[in-house]
Amino acid sequence: MNIEFDLIARYFSRPAPCGFLGVGDDCALFPVAAGHHLATSTDLLVEGRHFFSDVDPAALGHKALAVNLSDLAAMGAQPVACLLSLSLPAVDHDWLTAFSQSFYALADQAGCPLIGGDTTRSTAGIVISVTVMGQVRPDQALRRAAAQVGDDVWITGDLGAANIALRLLQNELPYNPDLLEATRRALEWPLPPWQFGQALAGVAHAALDISDGLAQDIGHILKASGCGAELEYLALPVAPALQGLDSQLVQAAVLAGGDVYQLCFTAAAGERARILALAAASSLQVTRVGRVVAEPGLRVRAADGTVIPLDKAGFDHFS
Amino acid sequence: MNIEFDLIARYFSRPAPCGFLGVGDDCALFPVAAGHHLATSTDLLVEGRHFFSDVDPAALGHKALAVNLSDLAAMGAQPVACLLSLSLPAVDHDWLTAFSQSFYALADQAGCPLIGGDTTRSTAGIVISVTVMGQVRPDQALRRAAAQVGDDVWITGDLGAANIALRLLQNELPYNPDLLEATRRALEWPLPPWQFGQALAGVAHAALDISDGLAQDIGHILKASGCGAELEYLALPVAPALQGLDSQLVQAAVLAGGDVYQLCFTAAAGERARILALAAASSLQVTRVGRVVAEPGLRVRAADGTVIPLDKAGFDHFS
Numbered sequence: 001m002n003i004e005f006d007l008i009a010r011y012f013s014r015p016a017p018c019g020f021l022g023v024g025d026d027c028a029l030f031p032v033a034a035g036h037h038l039a040t041s042t043d044l045l046v047e048g049r050h051f052f053s054d055v056d057p058a059a060l061g062h063k064a065l066a067v068n069l070s071d072l073a074a075m076g077a078q079p080v081a082c083l084l085s086l087s088l089p090a091v092d093h094d095w096l097t098a099f100s101q102s103f104y105a106l107a108d109q110a111g112c113p114l115i116g117g118d119t120t121r122s123t124a125g126i127v128i129s130v131t132v133m134g135q136v137r138p139d140q141a142l143r144r145a146a147a148q149v150g151d152d153v154w155i156t157g158d159l160g161a162a163n164i165a166l167r168l169l170q171n172e173l174p175y176n177p178d179l180l181e182a183t184r185r186a187l188e189w190p191l192p193p194w195q196f197g198q199a200l201a202g203v204a205h206a207a208l209d210i211s212d213g214l215a216q217d218i219g220h221i222l223k224a225s226g227c228g229a230e231l232e233y234l235a236l237p238v239a240p241a242l243q244g245l246d247s248q249l250v251q252a253a254v255l256a257g258g259d260v261y262q263l264c265f266t267a268a269a270g271e272r273a274r275i276l277a278l279a280a281a282s283s284l285q286v287t288r289v290g291r292v293v294a295e296p297g298l299r300v301r302a303a304d305g306t307v308i309p310l311d312k313a314g315f316d317h318f319s
Numbered sequence: 320m321n322i323e324f325d326l327i328a329r330y331f332s333r334p335a336p337c338g339f340l341g342v343g344d345d346c347a348l349f350p351v352a353a354g355h356h357l358a359t360s361t362d363l364l365v366e367g368r369h370f371f372s373d374v375d376p377a378a379l380g381h382k383a384l385a386v387n388l389s390d391l392a393a394m395g396a397q398p399v400a401c402l403l404s405l406s407l408p409a410v411d412h413d414w415l416t417a418f419s420q421s422f423y424a425l426a427d428q429a430g431c432p433l434i435g436g437d438t439t440r441s442t443a444g445i446v447i448s449v450t451v452m453g454q455v456r457p458d459q460a461l462r463r464a465a466a467q468v469g470d471d472v473w474i475t476g477d478l479g480a481a482n483i484a485l486r487l488l489q490n491e492l493p494y495n496p497d498l499l500e501a502t503r504r505a506l507e508w509p510l511p512p513w514q515f516g517q518a519l520a521g522v523a524h525a526a527l528d529i530s531d532g533l534a535q536d537i538g539h540i541l542k543a544s545g546c547g548a549e550l551e552y553l554a555l556p557v558a559p560a561l562q563g564l565d566s567q568l569v570q571a572a573v574l575a576g577g578d579v580y581q582l583c584f585t586a587a588a589g590e591r592a593r594i595l596a597l598a599a600a601s602s603l604q605v606t607r608v609g610r611v612v613a614e615p616g617l618r619v620r621a622a623d624g625t626v627i628p629l630d631k632a633g634f635d636h637f638s
Contacts, residue, residue, distance in 0.1 A: 021460070024463070025394065026360060026463070026527050027359055027360040027393075027394040029358050029359075029394070029457060031356050037351075038349055038351055038452065039347070040402065040452065041435060042435060042448070043404070044405075044438075044448055046439055046440075050439070070345075075345050083359065085361055086363075087365050115359075116359065120363050120369070121365075122365055122368070124443025127365070127446045129448035131359075133359065141340070144344050207345075
């Protein structure tokens, strides 16, 4: 008996949707809508690096897919299907049940069926690789290089909570169970705005998710687009749970804190009413935080008009 | 400076082909030909499990993509693009140079550009995740469930060499540098028949690659198709390097040895001349080794007509 096949059969072999060929053949097969391109992204999550060894497996199953759906959202692409590879030191059925159930729950919610993957025994910790595939009309895709001078800069959701939760869990901040309770959902159960992302396709110009922190990520748009941006710090949507915390701590979390699976996007000023209406239709908070300017670089202005120094880099995958 | 971006920029950011959007955005984007479905497969390769820690990084870069191209070949799909994720314990520039150059060399040869991926620091050994994407007309895809009673069973290339090389490297066989020299290319530099696989689309019925060993893998076709097969042991294409070895050793390598990134496929008897012509056009060896029958199960007959017992399972990913 090949346990690989047993694991896949037991946890990861729900029937594929009609018209799809899923788990069990050499490849999965699915159609891409006429006039659309295939959009794809992949993330590798490593135990001890991207998640704690004792993380709730249900949260991990959710987040492994969520971080990839966030990339589709940032492209304006509609989720179509996903692949999941797992490398596990041992077969833990409770762990696999919790992980697979929440992975499937989010896949169902996003209309992104799991159609293939790989399982193997690891020699060390858990490694998770997820690939998502979506579809988008190529002329409507939200590319990093598409920001235009004069665009508004927008942010969905709010900022800072995931970073505070991470720092609490890493004991970088003093023990504070109430604050952890109020922030850890943002870290462990992110819900990227994939529907709103699709709605932005053809409306917004550039977009990306804030997985590495606002200052660093918006820098990718500005560099790719050959322009700069001015943001108002007081306009940034700070997570309500951060009220009353030290202002320097909040500022670092808001400007440099990663793991924010929300969008930063730019759009022409003429689209303001439409963007607000689209966000309302998705029950999503959107905030206009600044504008794209010709002068390169990012400047975040405090209430008094001075520029806040951005010396704290975002999350470094190889630090 | 974010070293993740530096690694991607330094080793993995060749320009994407015209009409593609590659490394550097939230998703890669590419077109799928009209009337075609997207075919995708993913493999996770773990140090100490799928490759030795001291493996030649050039061979590893080649094989990481080759095993995935093999899945496209087995589906009859044309390679379109691939994604590569790497989790590395440290940044070794010589290793990355050798790995990336041979990965790209095979990607170029197969017309399968690298358009995205992820890099991260690992807490333990090297982990490689490759996802390939191809395209195939859905009615022509070579599915496991499509074998028909009366079909011929065919094999491309030859069998057994990779298994002998693996057993030599694992010291399961006595030290024999000449034999290792003659067999290790099959293990470390497999070249799956992706062009012939495409040519078989619409011609053959069922197909798969022999990554887990002939007996086990053909069993997947037979089970999915609800039929059986009779193979002639003497008809099986044994790798020339195995001549003169102990016959039991050869038999185990040929019937149960995995890591054979060649195809086993079934096709109507009326297609024999066409298949031979297609193989000749690809300069590929193909061998007719038996036929599909109604009685379930696989029977491999020796020269005297007796059935060879198949008690040795193929490679078990979780053993």
